[in-house]
Amino acid sequence: MKTDDMKRIFYYIVLTLGAFIMLIPFLWVLSNSLKTVDNVMKIPPQYIPNPITLGNFKIVLNELSFLKYLGNSFFVVVFNLVGTVLSSALVGFGFAKFDFVGKKILFTLMLATLMMPAQVTMIPTYFIWSKAGMLDTFLPLILPAFLGQATGIFLFNQNYRSMPDVLYESALIDGCNPLRILFQIYMPLSKPTMMTLIVLTFIGAWNNTMGPLLYLQSREKYTLTMGLLTLDQSPIAAANVGVKMAGSVITMAPVIIVFLFSQKYFVQGDISSGVKG
Known part of the structure; x- marks a missing residue:
C-alpha cells in the first residue's frame, strides 16, 4: 500500500472518530427520546432503547x-x-x-x-x-x-x-x-x-x-x-x-x-x- 493511501486512510479514521465524538450528545438525546419513562432514568443507563417507543414524540x-x-x-x-x-x-x-x-x-x-x-x-x-x-x-x-x-x-x-x-x-x-x-x-x-x-x-x-x-x-x-x-x-x-x-x-x-x-x-x-x- 502506498504512503499516500495510508495517510488518506489515517485521516479518514481520525475524522470519523472526531465526527462520532461530536455526535455523541445528539445521539444520547435521541436515545433518551425513544425510551419509556422507566428506562430514561434507569441505572446503569440504557444506551440502546429497549423497547423503542415513539410515544414521547406523539406527546x-x-x-x-x-x-x-x-x-x-x-x-x-x-x-x-x-x-x-x-x-x-x-x-x-x-x-x-x-x-x-x-x-x-x-x-x-x-x-x-x-x-x-x-x-x-x-x-x-x-x-x-x-x-x-x-x-x-x-x-x-x-x-x-x-x-x-x-x-x-x-x-x-x-x-x-x-x-x-x-x-x-x-x-x-x-x-x-x-x-x-x-x-x-x-x-x-x-x-x-x-x-x-x-x-x-x-x-x-x-x-x-x-x-x-x-x-x-x-x-x-x-x-x-x-x-x-x-x-x-x-x-x-x-x-x-x-x-x-x-x-x-x-x-x-x-x-x-x-x-x-x-x-x-x-x-x-x-x-x-x-x-x-
Whole structure:
C-alpha cells in the first residue's frame, strides 16, 4: 500500500472518530427520546432503547403543540431565506458592478455593522416595532431579512467581483438590463455562495430564540425554540425527561440534516467568495 493511501486512510479514521465524538450528545438525546419513562432514568443507563417507543414524540407534537410550533418555525425560516438571498444578491451585485459616489464608504459602514453586538440595537429596535404596531406578529422576524444582510452582501459581492467583467458587458450589449443579468446569469453561477448563505440563514433563523422571546406573546405563534422554553413549565415534560429529549431532537434534527446535505456547497461558497478582495 502506498504512503499516500495510508495517510488518506489515517485521516479518514481520525475524522470519523472526531465526527462520532461530536455526535455523541445528539445521539444520547435521541436515545433518551425513544425510551419509556422507566428506562430514561434507569441505572446503569440504557444506551440502546429497549423497547423503542415513539410515544414521547406523539406527546410533544400533539399534546404540547410542537406540530404548530414546527409550522411557525418553517414559516419564519422560509421567508428569511427568500428575503436574505434576494436582498443580499441585489445589494452585493450593486456594490460589485456599479460605481457611485461614496461606494467604498457605504460598503465599509455596512461591514462595520458586523462588529456591532445585537444587544446594542435590541431595545431601540423593539421600540420601533412597538410603535409600528407589529408586536405579537411574525413581521419583526421576517421583514429585516428583506432589507439586506451584511454577511450575505459581502459573500455575493466577493463572488460577483471574481467573475469577469466581460460577462456583464456582453449581456448589456445583447440587450439585457441589470436585473435580468443578475437573475438569469449571475445568480445561477453563484450556487455555492447562495447555498452558503442559505445554510447560515437557516441555522440563524431556526435557532433564533431572542427574537421570538421579544416579539411574540401569543402561544399559538411560538416557534420551536420558544416551545422548548415552555417545556420547563409543562407538568407532562416535568414527569418524563424523554418528552424534553423528543422536543430537543425535533428542534436539532433539521439543522443537522441541512448542514450535512449542503456541506459541499458550503465549502465551495467560502472558497469562491474569497477569491478576489
